[in-house]
Amino acid sequence: MIRRVCIVGCGAIGSLYAAHLARVAEVYAFVRRREHAQALQRDGIRVTGIDAFHSQIRATSDASELPPCDFAIVATKATQAAAALSACGHRFDGGAVLSAQNGLGGEEIIARHTRAYVLRGTTFMSGTRHSDTHVQYELDTATWMGPFEPTDTPFETVAEAAELINRAGLKAEALRDARPAQWAKVIFNSSVNAVAALTELPHCPAFADERSFSSLGHLLHALIEEGKSVAAAAGVALHEDPWKMNCLGARTNHPPSMLSDIRNRATTEVDFLGGAIAREAARLGMAAPLHTALYRLIKGKEASWSFDQENQHADEAEHRLHATNH
Amino acid sequence: MIRRVCIVGCGAIGSLYAAHLARVAEVYAFVRRREHAQALQRDGIRVTGIDAFHSQIRATSDASELPPCDFAIVATKATQAAAALSACGHRFDGGAVLSAQNGLGGEEIIARHTRAYVLRGTTFMSGTRHSDTHVQYELDTATWMGPFEPTDTPFETVAEAAELINRAGLKAEALRDARPAQWAKVIFNSSVNAVAALTELPHCPAFADERSFSSLGHLLHALIEEGKSVAAAAGVALHEDPWKMNCLGARTNHPPSMLSDIRNRATTEVDFLGGAIAREAARLGMAAPLHTALYRLIKGKEASWSFDQENQHADEAEHRLHATNH
Numbered sequence: 001m002i003r004r005v006c007i008v009g010c011g012a013i014g015s016l017y018a019a020h021l022a023r024v025a026e027v028y029a030f031v032r033r034r035e036h037a038q039a040l041q042r043d044g045i046r047v048t049g050i051d052a053f054h055s056q057i058r059a060t061s062d063a064s065e066l067p068p069c070d071f072a073i074v075a076t077k078a079t080q081a082a083a084a085l086s087a088c089g090h091r092f093d094g095g096a097v098l099s100a101q102n103g104l105g106g107e108e109i110i111a112r113h114t115r116a117y118v119l120r121g122t123t124f125m126s127g128t129r130h131s132d133t134h135v136q137y138e139l140d141t142a143t144w145m146g147p148f149e150p151t152d153t154p155f156e157t158v159a160e161a162a163e164l165i166n167r168a169g170l171k172a173e174a175l176r177d178a179r180p181a182q183w184a185k186v187i188f189n190s191s192v193n194a195v196a197a198l199t200e201l202p203h204c205p206a207f208a209d210e211r212s213f214s215s216l217g218h219l220l221h222a223l224i225e226e227g228k229s230v231a232a233a234a235g236v237a238l239h240e241d242p243w244k245m246n247c248l249g250a251r252t253n254h255p256p257s258m259l260s261d262i263r264n265r266a267t268t269e270v271d272f273l274g275g276a277i278a279r280e281a282a283r284l285g286m287a288a289p290l291h292t293a294l295y296r297l298i299k300g301k302e303a304s305w306s307f308d309q310e311n312q313h314a315d316e317a318e319h320r321l322h323a324t325n326h
Numbered sequence: 327m328i329r330r331v332c333i334v335g336c337g338a339i340g341s342l343y344a345a346h347l348a349r350v351a352e353v354y355a356f357v358r359r360r361e362h363a364q365a366l367q368r369d370g371i372r373v374t375g376i377d378a379f380h381s382q383i384r385a386t387s388d389a390s391e392l393p394p395c396d397f398a399i400v401a402t403k404a405t406q407a408a409a410a411l412s413a414c415g416h417r418f419d420g421g422a423v424l425s426a427q428n429g430l431g432g433e434e435i436i437a438r439h440t441r442a443y444v445l446r447g448t449t450f451m452s453g454t455r456h457s458d459t460h461v462q463y464e465l466d467t468a469t470w471m472g473p474f475e476p477t478d479t480p481f482e483t484v485a486e487a488a489e490l491i492n493r494a495g496l497k498a499e500a501l502r503d504a505r506p507a508q509w510a511k512v513i514f515n516s517s518v519n520a521v522a523a524l525t526e527l528p529h530c531p532a533f534a535d536e537r538s539f540s541s542l543g544h545l546l547h548a549l550i551e552e553g554k555s556v557a558a559a560a561g562v563a564l565h566e567d568p569w570k571m572n573c574l575g576a577r578t579n580h581p582p583s584m585l586s587d588i589r590n591r592a593t594t595e596v597d598f599l600g601g602a603i604a605r606e607a608a609r610l611g612m613a614a615p616l617h618t619a620l621y622r623l624i625k626g627k628e629a630s631w632s633f634d635q636e637n638q639h640a641d642e643a644e645h646r647l648h649a650t651n652h
Contacts, residue, residue: 009393042389192608199626201633206626213605214625222615237515279539289548296379299540300532 006069009076010129015135019045019059020168022055029059037061041133049137063087070095078272081109089113103272106149118148120178143308146178148230180239187227188242192259208250216267270298332395337404338453341461345371346494348381354386363387365458367600375463389413396421404598415439429598433474446504462600468497472504506565514568516599519584520620532575556607596624
């Protein structure tokens with residue numbers, strides 16, 4: 001019986017879980033910034049968009065203030081999960097923890113920091129975060145969830161958590177095997193995010209255009225086919241066709257999270273997206289040249305930000321005039 | 327007998343040719359900007375660096391002011407060659423025209439616009455352009471030149487042009503087949519330029535680093551191997567090892583021209599570098615997935631500049647806060 005829930009990370013997705021679950025359980029938010037915790041504790045969370053309501057919750061940035069919880073949802077950026085869980089993971093011992101992070105590898109990080117049953121999760125819902133305490137709910141698509149194999153999570157635990165999320169007014173589906181949904185999303189996500197990060201284009205019609213030799217749609221198609229071949233070698237039959245997901249998303253002009261990261265010079269989630277596919281392929285002894293190439297380019301792009309700082313003496317004006325033959 | 331020479335395009339490389347050749351022939355520069363022509367006509371060209379001298383030359387941006395020339399060197403950016411040659415190409419009819427542009431495909435463009443013998447050229451010299459009339463000479467490496475096959479250029483014509491360039495104080499080598507030098511440089515150049523353009527790193531030690539899975543050196547190595555396999559399929563045995571060229575260049579922290587273009591939002595030469603390798607592979611019926619992928623990313627990056635302008639209504643502040651789960 002789930003009575004107390006902890007939401008780890010309150011971005012757009014975490015805020016949607018926290019506000020909804022507060023209707024059916026006692027909800028704590030565990031967040032990184034102290035001001036964020038104070039604002040949540042004081043003002044709660046306001047939801048607008050396809051639903052409109054307000055929830056009061058408890059919130060802290062200090063794990064010692066967090067009571068034991070029966071159930072947690074990890075909704076941090078994948079890059080921040082290890083830091084968050086190493087602080088609060090023990091509060092979930094004996095309970096269950098759902099990963100709602102992007103990509104592959106999040107469940108492994110969670111399992112390293114808690115003695116709880118871990119649940120694989122993939123969420124297709126979306127929202128826009130307008131402030132620390134205001135989230136706009138956009139797509140009410142489901143969270144797909146299933147057992148994380150290494151913790152031998154019972155299916156009943158998955159079903160109970162899914163039932164709670166549904167009762168809270170969100171959509172969740174308990175699956176015996178959540179990998180087909182997770183892999184479909186990670187293939188879609190890693191392909192679209194990597195191309196957006198490197199071109200600085202949002203997810204726009206060019207991503208599905210295959211009319212000429214230089215068209216980006218050819219590259220997206222090849223990335224997705226390569227990802228599917230890695231999934232097949234890993235024994236995962238996909239839940240949805242990532243190419244169809246790409247063609248739908250390409251109509252939205254939505255800036256993927258990795259593009260926002262690049263614009264803000266913030267470390268991207270590439271290690272959990274294309275990097276995870278590349279490493280999985282290497283582990284399986286197969287080639288994934290495109291995901292591997294784009295992974296290395298994005299790591300190089302991240303490195304360029306500190307290169308600039310370390311080489312401040314480089315004269316920008318000279319760079320502009322410098323024109324040798326290579 | 328070469329008496330009158332035209333240098334088409336006076337960037338760093340064109341300026342070095344013009345200033346040196348003015349010692350042994352009558353030199354005209356044909357340039358795009360009127361102010362540039364006026365400055366050259368008035369002040370000539372000052373060379374500093376590993377050599378130091380001044381040359382007076384003639385210059386114009388109006389092809390009707392250009393007399394017939396026995397010999398021309400095309401040193402524009404590859405992207406500007408068609409516009410330049412369509413204006414001035416007929417002034418070289420019956421003479422010889424050397425391509426000193428980056429990449430592949432420049433000779434074909436020249437041949438389309440003149441009834442001259444065309445010469446394949448690849449220059450390894452380098453300089454920094456400090457102003458319209460001042461160039462710093464840096465590397466005095468040779469220009470490799472040979473016949474362009476479709477115009478049946480006699481070897482004697484190549485030898486005469488090389489002799490003139492040598493007499494002017496530069497280094498040139500006449501070859502029966504200039505493709506091995508041209509392909510070695512284009513493989514090096516397309517690999518290094520594409521990675522620099524997409525990561526925004528200059529040609530730095532990371533380009534030769536292969537210590538970890540995410541290291542960029544692996545990508546450079548794979549790009550170069552792929553380029554070599556396309557050259558082999560095209561029947562070209564390389565003149566130098568592009569990987570060794572990369573390892574040497576990676577010590578310089580030099581910003582490749584395509585990185586400067588990206589910084590200035592100027593159309594890059596990618597169609598003549600990675601794009602040319604990708605198309606050549608497609609023509610030969612073979613795969614060149616990495617050069618093709620990076621080519622499409624760079625075309626996408628160029629497209630992003632006009633996408634931004636067409637979508638000015640997009641609220642940057644909202645982008646920063648927008649954090650959905652993909």
